[in-house]
Amino acid sequence: MEQAKELPREQQEIVHRARKRIIESIGQNMDLYGINLSIGHLYGLLFFQNKPMTLDEMTEAMRMSKTSMSTGVRTLVDLKMVNKVWEKGARKDLYEVEMDWFQTFADFFSLKWRKALEINMHAMRKSKAELLELARANPGVEELERLVEADVAKMNEAIRYYMWLDRFIETLETGAIFDLVPRDLPEES
Amino acid sequence: MEQAKELPREQQEIVHRARKRIIESIGQNMDLYGINLSIGHLYGLLFFQNKPMTLDEMTEAMRMSKTSMSTGVRTLVDLKMVNKVWEKGARKDLYEVEMDWFQTFADFFSLKWRKALEINMHAMRKSKAELLELARANPGVEELERLVEADVAKMNEAIRYYMWLDRFIETLETGAIFDLVPRDLPEES
DNA sequence: CTGTCTGTACAGAAAAAACTGTACGATGTT
DNA sequence: AACATCGTACAGTTTTTTCTGTACAGACAG
CATH class of the missing domain: 1.10.287 (Helix Hairpins)
Structure with a gap:
């Protein structure tokens, strides 16, 4: 999901569960926007990321193919739900959610x-x-x-x-x- | 589609094409409501019907199975886009579109x-x-x-x-x- | 230029949704 | 009572969508 590696196992668990509940809740209701569950989860994941995310990070976090992440994130960008972010000398493309709901x-x-x-x-x-x-x-x-x-x-x-x-x-x-x-x-x- | 049988062939054609254009246009945009093309067409069909319609009539007009009409019309009723109509001693269920868009x-x-x-x-x-x-x-x-x-x-x-x-x-x-x-x-x- | 890395096009596999025919319970008719 | 007729549950088939692995074009580094 994201950092928090320095916290004790038990606390990490609580944070993880709290986030997971929301991610799945959001993902489930994304069908309102004509978005399927997987991409909905991707959106939820990005929501809790406190910094822009690369395709490879999404691939790892979602345990899905990079191709799926590429098409998924593009869908979200087309819908203006996610923005492509530019960072100094960054090799990879970076994405973050549009926080103005x-x-x-x-x-x-x-x-x-x-x-x-x-x-x-x-x-x-x-x-x-x-x-x-x-x-x-x-x-x-x-x-x-x-x-x-x-x-x-x-x-x-x-x-x-x-x-x-x-x-x-x-x-x-x-x-x-x-x-x-x-x-x-x-x-x- | 509906009556108009007493009109000359040519006029029927024009009416049919005019209606068809709208039905398909409506059907296509029904994905806004999470409804697929077939059920969208069904809705469009009902829209131009000037009287309530039975499942069998829909089956014939749509050239689809009665099962599909049954489930399709139920979806529309659940969404309050179509109303079930009661008529005196009617054997069959009757449906008509909710005209208040x-x-x-x-x-x-x-x-x-x-x-x-x-x-x-x-x-x-x-x-x-x-x-x-x-x-x-x-x-x-x-x-x-x-x-x-x-x-x-x-x-x-x-x-x-x-x-x-x-x-x-x-x-x-x-x-x-x-x-x-x-x-x-x-x-x- | 050569080698490396990134994102995506594309084709095929897997999963989901739409559609159909059959069968059956419920209801009404004779 | 037997007989029809209606709507839908259900299982199986077809179609569509989603997902993946491979391959490749473009950008960049050395």
Whole structure:
């Protein structure tokens, strides 16, 4: 895990267990971020490291292949959960967790949601236009009119939702969310 | 997909393509909700159904086994994305999508986040207490003190984040989020 | 330039997830 | 009562994902 070699065996055990509980807890819940258990554990490991870590150190600590560590840590970097760190004349790449979990949260969900939002919104608008055009080109066909009306109503409701989601994502991107729901509560007095 | 049988072939095609685009778009982005492509498609299919659907109808429309439809629709029901519908003397179970996507969104993420929150928070608090007790029982051991201090600082920061997340989830659960970020913008004037 | 070390591409093995067909319990019908 | 019909449990198969070992390109040291 990390240093602490100069402590008596018994104390090391306690520290190790305390850390392990958290690492596994974090790792387990990483599926929220679409991350599997192994990479979740890797993240947990990095969390308790008080200094940047190399791929070889991860390999040893996780008892997994270097290839897995390489791909795993890259996933975490892509998600901005881990940062690549530069150190003077260092041969190896160094990584450490992004400790600002508020930012991690905002980055992750704004990224994912915005991607889905754009794809879906685009599909909605295009299909809606096609259906309206179809109805316009065939006036008076009752069956068609009913059908288009029903579908377009659904699309409009979906678009309304996506427009809300867009504004919501914006609060994450701009940090306005932390005005709406403050990071800290004012002290009780 | 659904009725429209009385329309000319050509018009049916257009409607079908317009719907298909959306269904696939939705299905693809369902991985945000931890749902795979097939079940995503199922959801999209239900979205355009203007009446509740039976398992057998899904089986036919999706060209998949009834077992898959059964488990798939159950997943969607568990996530509150689809509702089981009761109809007078109906032999078969009927399902329809929950059309309130605002609610779907709020339900899904509050459910998932709260679960993770509670597990992680519990682990954090327990481990923190153990480390503090360890330090208390061994005063003056410099190495231990440094280590405990560093770990506890991290845990405190994490707990601070989780307390924020808790308040944030609460806005989803209570609907207060829709006061903070309104469903609709006031009309331009 | 040669030799060494690092990260990753790639192909194959192992593990996990998705999907299916069969069988069966529960419920309703005759 | 016997007979149908429905939904799902379960076991086995297929597909996908994860993980590993090997090999190699790029950077650097001597």
